[in-house]
Amino acid sequence: EVQLVESGGGLVQPGGSLRLSCAASGFTFSTSWMNWVRQAPGKGLQWVASIKKDGTEKSYVDSVKGRFTISRDNAMNSLYLQMNSLRIEDTAVYYCANGDQFDYWGLGTLVAVSS
Amino acid sequence: QSVLTQSPSASGTPGQRVTISCSGSSSNIGTYHVSWYQHLPGTAPKLLICRDNQRPSGVPDRFSGSKSGTSASLDISGLRSEDEAEYYCAAWDNGLSSWVFGGGTSLTVL
Numbered sequence: 384e385v386q387l388v389e390s391g392g393g394l395v396q397p398g399g400s401l402r403l404s405c406a407a408s409g410f411t412f413s414t415s416w417m418n419w420v421r422q423a424p425g426k427g428l429q430w431v432a433s434i435k436k437d438g439t440e441k442s443y444v445d446s447v448k449g450r451f452t453i454s455r456d457n458a459m460n461s462l463y464l465q466m467n468s469l470r471i472e473d474t475a476v477y478y479c480a481n482g483d484q485f486d487y488w489g490l491g492t493l494v495a496v497s498s
Numbered sequence: 499q500s501v502l503t504q505s506p507s508a509s510g511t512p513g514q515r516v517t518i519s520c521s522g523s524s525s526n527i528g529t530y531h532v533s534w535y536q537h538l539p540g541t542a543p544k545l546l547i548c549r550d551n552q553r554p555s556g557v558p559d560r561f562s563g564s565k566s567g568t569s570a571s572l573d574i575s576g577l578r579s580e581d582e583a584e585y586y587c588a589a590w591d592n593g594l595s596s597w598v599f600g601g602g603t604s605l606t607v608l
Contacts, residue, residue: 428537
């Protein structure tokens with residue numbers, strides 16, 4: 384059974400940093416694209432970032448370029464999202480999803496940016 | 499304003515057939531595959547349809563997808579109360595170099 388468990392969310396002030404983690408199991412992590420998708424309160428889904436199976440290719444939505452960094456550790460079956468210079472508009476539930484079609488998703492972790 | 503356009507709401511009675519549409523452009527739906535997701539509040543979104551019309555294992559055949567030009571549709575037949583959820587379409591956009599989602603359609607089963 385595929386399991387994706389996000390952690391690391393919390394309350395942070397504008398300009399602060401957080402590092403999200405996603406622990407993966409039930410599939411071959413090292414051969415799977417991995418992604419972060421977020422949902423702001425009362426809004427729809429928004430793609431944030433993707434990383435290729437070997438970590439050699441990364442892509443980001445324009446609004447987080449230069450502030451967020453996606454990374455992975457295939458030995459630990461883990462995905463990460465380093466979020467710096469956080470803004471109020473980054474407040475959302477952050478989901479990790481596997482595959483190039485967002486095949487399976489976790490339950491998400493809430494990031495709240497507020498002063 | 500989402501790049502992919504969906505009607506905000508849809509409804510039907512149990513047993514009915516409902517169609518949810520997703521409109522895009524040549525830079526996304528017109529060129530790339532469309533996928534559909536079902537999301538209930540507090541749960542993990544679920545992939546219903548990938549590559550325009552492919553159903554992943556475990557998805558009931560009541561759910562089907564199609565695409566024509568720059569628009570795509572999700573059909574749900576034999577509507578059930580548990581189908582009440584938010585539905586999203588998604589596709590890659592080569593103009594934005596980004597995955598884009600529709601704004602979501604809230605399906606109510608009356």
